[in-house]
Amino acid sequence: MYAGPAAPSSPYHDRIKVIPSTKVRKIMQRQAKENLVRGLWQALDRQDWQALPAYFSPDGEIYWQDSNERFDVLGFQRANSEYPGDWRIEVLRLSETEGEGMVSVVRVKAKGGPRFHACSFFSFDAAAEKICRIDEYWGEMGPAPQWRQNLGLSRPID
Numbered sequence: 001m002y003a004g005p006a007a008p009s010s011p012y013h014d015r016i017k018v019i020p021s022t023k024v025r026k027i028m029q030r031q032a033k034e035n036l037v038r039g040l041w042q043a044l045d046r047q048d049w050q051a052l053p054a055y056f057s058p059d060g061e062i063y064w065q066d067s068n069e070r071f072d073v074l075g076f077q078r079a080n081s082e083y084p085g086d087w088r089i090e091v092l093r094l095s096e097t098e099g100e101g102m103v104s105v106v107r108v109k110a111k112g113g114p115r116f117h118a119c120s121f122f123s124f125d126a127a128a129e130k131i132c133r134i135d136e137y138w139g140e141m142g143p144a145p146q147w148r149q150n151l152g153l154s155r156p157i158d
Contacts, residue, residue: 033102033124036131037094041106045089049081057130066138086111097121107141115141 036055043051053073062076063069071079093105102122109115116138123133144154 029100030096032129033096033100033122034094036124037102037104037122038091040131041089041091041104044080045087047081047086049077052077052080055131057125057132060130060132060134062134062136064136064138066136085113087113092117100124117141 040052040055043055056073058073060073062071062073064071087108087110090107090109091104092107093103095103097103101124104118104120104122106118106120107115108118118139119137121135122131124130125132143149143156148154
């Protein structure tokens with residue numbers, strides 16, 4: 001069976017668009033990276049600690065910039081497994097960045113506890129098969145400082 005573009009004599013020739021193989025490869029790599037990031041957040045949401053290393057290259061590193069901490073994969077796994085409480089994670093945004101990376105924004109809600117937003121920048125190994133680095137920035141959700149509330153310049157998001 002012929003799988004290439006339609007022959008010029010075909011009535012469908014002008015309706016078929018051929019996608020260059022480099023473009024297809026980039027689309028597939030982007031999808032693979034997105035699947036890794038979503039899969040990691042889903043494993044964290046399920047608190048499936050044993051699944052975490054599978055998303056990372058063996059020399060992967062995770063940087064929690066707000067607390068000046070750098071973890072290897074097993075340290076990241078343990079830090080998350082030891083984190084107190086039970087929480088839910090919702091992916092709000094996931095986008096490709098310049099330089100072949102991805103960025104995600106998630107909302108984390110601890111049951112009966114604080115709520116956070118996290119912005120994470122992901123880098124991947126050359127084959128885009130594993131995460132090799134994450135730089136994370138966390139912010140606790142809460143009311144605006146009193147001095148800004150007093151100015152009346154903003155209103156709550158939710």
